[in-house]
Amino acid sequence: QLHLQESGPGLVKPSETLSLTCAVSGVFISSSRYYWDWIRQPPGKGLEWIGNIYYSGSTYYNPSLKSRVTISVDMSKNQFSLKLSSVTAADTAVYYCARQGGSHPGTPIDYWGQGALVTVSS
Amino acid sequence: DIVMTQSPDSLAVSLGERATINCKSSQSVLSSSKNQNYLAWYQQKAGQPPKLVIHWASTRESGVPDRFTGSGSGTDFTLTISSLQAEDVAVYFCQQYYSTPYTFGQGTKLEIK
Numbered sequence: 744q745l746h747l748q749e750s751g752p753g754l755v756k757p758s759e760t761l762s763l764t765c766a767v768s769g770v771f772i773s774s775s776r777y778y779w780d781w782i783r784q785p786p787g788k789g790l791e792w793i794g795n796i797y798y799s800g801s802t803y804y805n806p807s808l809k810s811r812v813t814i815s816v817d818m819s820k821n822q823f824s825l826k827l828s829s830v831t832a833a834d835t836a837v838y839y840c841a842r843q844g845g846s847h848p849g850t851p852i853d854y855w856g857q858g859a860l861v862t863v864s865s
Numbered sequence: 866d867i868v869m870t871q872s873p874d875s876l877a878v879s880l881g882e883r884a885t886i887n888c889k890s891s892q893s894v895l896s897s898s899k900n901q902n903y904l905a906w907y908q909q910k911a912g913q914p915p916k917l918v919i920h921w922a923s924t925r926e927s928g929v930p931d932r933f934t935g936s937g938s939g940t941d942f943t944l945t946i947s948s949l950q951a952e953d954v955a956v957y958f959c960q961q962y963y964s965t966p967y968t969f970g971q972g973t974k975l976e977i978k
Contacts, residue, residue: 789958789969790958791969792967805965805966807966839915849964851917851920852960857914
């Protein structure tokens, strides 16, 4: 059974970099041809897709965040990560890591982590 | 970007009655080559991550009760819950995965009347 778990600081200062990691268990990222995603949800609001990474390392980013986002994968630890630079209060959200259930970009998200609340405040 | 618009924003339905949620995309999410609509529905209960309910517009995810039905094609889609149960109280989101950036509807809050 696939399990995704986000981890990282719950509080980040304005202008600094938000860093989160998603630990994957139940499947090896290196041998499974899936896309691994980051999605966020501001408190009480809707869902925003941030971007994804394929097991090969290729990435797609939301253009609205592209200049500030980096998604990477660490095969040795079976995890993938999100970095969002120059954060403001508008980046306060629950951040979810997730998996798309297929080997091509256009597939639905079938597994989600529980989410990690990140607050941007001084 | 493809804009997804849901209606209504909130909905109150009596137990055992039908609930209908609509989703409209700003451009078609139908792949003519694959004859598939790249449209999913998610259910999000309070304090939980979203859960995939319907994908490819009308395919029920494994384990989802058959009272959940997805329909529509092109730009207009509907999620129907045929007989509302207490455990169906949640916010429902549609999402297109036809093209990046993937986008979600604003959500429809479903409550018991």
